[in-house]
Amino acid sequence: MIAIIDYGMGNLKSVHNAFKFIAPQIETIVTSDPALISKADRIVFPGQGAMPDCIRELNNRGLREIVIESAMNKPFLGICIGLQMLFDKSEEGNVQGLGILKGRVNRFKSSKNLKIPHMGWNEVHQNALHPIWNNIPPNERFYFVHSYYVEELDHSIKTGSANYGTSFTAAVSYKNIFAVQFHPEKSADSGLQLLKNFISWTL
């Protein structure tokens, strides 16, 4: 069973639809029940909106512990704010993250030629080999929509990067965690391929 963690922020329908489409035979649930999350074989941790709200809702729903626990011991896919929340601290509202990964979350510097949010299809460079990149061509485009990006302390976790004014981290991996800044569930065939790779990823 795959559990998509629901803490009341944003739209999880697209993520759920994508898993049902690529793996109709696997049970995928959207849940805020720690017991179900604990039973799941794989965890998807999405996020939309503002990180301070996401952290607050996660805490309010009593999901903080189970998210941290899951991120330690089973295949765990963070998406967008679900990537950002894994880090120590965000410039957005000066909020503390979950502190599972070392580093911080910064806002893109706005300029005349740089619209914020960074929205659309950007090329993702694969900085390291990883089973989650299987059958995905180098520099494939994925769909992004975000105003903040992660800056990891330990560069060895950087697994993907993209350019927007500056080079920024688009994917990280650490043990059983793989987390992406873009939206695989909205990135057409390559996004679906990434989700398939996640389903078949063995630790």
Next chain:
Amino acid sequence: MGLAKRIIPCLDVNAGRVVKGINFVSLQDAGDPVEIARKYDEEGADELTFLDITASSDNRDLILDIIESVAKEIFIPLTVGGGVRSPDDVRRLLNVGADKISINTSAILNPNLVAEASSRFGSQCIVVAIDAKKVGNHWEVFTHGGRNPTGLDAVEWAKKMVNLGAGELLLTSMDRDGTKIGFDLALTKLISEAVEVPIIASGGVGNLQHLVDGVLLGGADAVLAASIFHYGEFTIREAKEYMTNNNVEIRL
């Protein structure tokens, strides 16, 4: 290489079917929304926009069924606009699989809707649609297909909407809409430079050079077109190849 400019075909939906018509008159059935969405996706559309032009409130909920069906098998961003009046309308559309909601007239009647919706659902999913028309030496915001003036200056309005939480603006020139003589590039450039968020240019596309001009001269981050794709004059693939050959970065 970095962020690609986006090509967004727009599907007008009436009573559950995709329709085409010139200036909203003599609507003709153009087919099943899911089939058309699938075709555009296969041709490489970067996003899809559905504009609900259903006049009858009886048929209003059909758009929910359509989005739900499309979202089950098309995995690119889906925007829905038309008839969105309350945060609850936004929520219902997001719940069936829409990714972004476009708000137009309701933002004018109640600007706070944009603030409420973006704080509840995130500004990444709130698009404000602005229909502008040149009046004297500035552009004014109009409603009802360009018939009703609002007295609002388009640039000031754009800034206000972004301040209230719009994550993107869909800018339509009512002077150009349906004319096929190209985007209003001066308007597009003016708004694009006035706000931080991405701008989708709309209204007036008649050929592929117009798409290139919208990006290179108008400063648009995305270009939206309906008729050139619906009537089969050009495919999305042809548009993308043309733009690439004319120095616009595109996802191929």
